[in-house]
């Protein structure tokens with residue numbers, strides 16, 4: 001049983017099928033594409049198509065775009081499901097995974113399944129993280145519009161308005177760049193933004209994540225992996241906004257006030273809207289009945305396998321479930337490993 005029909009769940013399906021394992025994929029979305037169906041309009045991949053491929057089938061190039069857009073990824077994932085005839089049931093939301101003797105019982109809004117092994121591949125998009133900032137809460141002082149990364153679509157929705165974008169990662173930088181031309185933008189980051197060198201794209205990130213994993217596995221020093229290179233991939237729109245002087249970051253404010261934000265020295269910025277691009281956490285609430293231990297919202301794993309529940313594998317949540325496993329090109333290897341272990345378990 002695979003929970004989640006995004007790129008991680010599909011990669012798992014590809015390998016399970018090759019190994020002759022009987023399985024089903026349950027996906028909460030009504031249509032193929034996982035999180036890629038919900039990103040903002042201008043989002044483009046940070047790697048060329050061929051370097052954004054799942055196992056077995058190279059992503060076709062997108063006409064006129066070296067770095068494909070999100071709609072192209074959705075159509076690739078749709079094609080991938082069809083090509084490998086993956087058994088996906090939609091929309092099915094898993095509500096809880098429970099131990100039930102020899103089996104795991106998977107409860108959902110559309111029925112109950114029993115499985116000898118479960119792969120959880122539910123992503124992070126569905127659980128955006130919001131920091132505790134005075135004045136932010138539902139009954140806080142600000143009073144204006146507040147959105148999370150997952151709710152942002154296009155700059156036209158904010159044209160002519162005063163917008164604060166919070167976050168110094170890729171989402172924050174890309175949304176700030178998207179808004180820089182049409183709004184009165186304040187870009188706020190916890191520490192000064194760290195742009196990767198302009199010639200570094202997703203390929204280098206994948207190599208860095210893989211080298212780090214290898215070093216850790218061999219007991220060598222942690223070289224910091226991707227984090228050592230920087231936080232923000234200088235994709236063309238980000239680079240252009242930065243080079244035009246439109247991406248100047250301000251340190252994080254200390255609190256929200258009616259109609260804006262305030263810094264410790266009393267400086268204030270007025271705002272009509274605040275967009276929180278402050279990261280994601282793994283969407284794992286369906287696993288809480290298993291009572292697995294972990295830290296910072298993670299579950300303790302050996303490779304992809306849960307240490308305290310060997311019938312459970314986790315895929316695609318970040319480097320802790322495989323180097324670069326939360327990227328298209330990185331999803332395949334941990335999926336193969338999980339599928340192999342499950343096939344061995346079935347024998």
Ligand code: FAD
Pocket residue numbers: 003004005006007008009026027028029033034035036039044045046047052092093094095121122123124125126170171202283286315316317326327328329
């Ligand atoms: P998802 O795509 O989130 O799929 C999980 C699926 O599980 C969804 O369909 C969801 O509805 C379903 N689900 C969730 N909970 C349940 C449940 N309880 N029951 C049943 N189904 C459930 N990667 C790259 O390789 N290149 C890039 O350029 C790139 N850019 C990115 C830009 C942004 C802004 C973000 C946020 C990510 C980017 N990534 C990129 C990272 C990565 O590829 C995506 O996060 C990817 O969508 C993760 O795939 P996934 O299958 O693990 O999760």
